[in-house]
Amino acid sequence: xATVKFAVPNISCGHCVKTIQTEVAELAGVQTVSAxxxxxxxxxxxxxxxxxxRLRTFLAxxxxxxxxxxx
Ligand SMILES: [Cu+2]
Numbered sequence: 001x002a003t004v005k006f007a008v009p010n011i012s013c014g015h016c017v018k019t020i021q022t023e024v025a026e027l028a029g030v031q032t033v034s035a036x037x038x039x040x041x042x043x044x045x046x047x048x049x050x051x052x053x054r055l056r057t058f059l060a061x062x063x064x065x066x067x068x069x070x071x
Contacts, residue, residue, distance in 0.1 A: 003045045005070040011040045041070040
């Protein structure tokens, strides 16, 4: 199991948070996902078949592109 924190500048409100949490949670291998509108960070715990590249690609597909890693 791995954890990643992505910086996602497009998160602007609770609707974005809900969309990201709902959509990402449906990806195979994703264990938990939490998005925060204040910090614009998405934290995901996952295992195979999910990986960082797949998560980045998926977030871009749903219009929340990843700008980089968050601290
Ligand atoms: Cu929003």
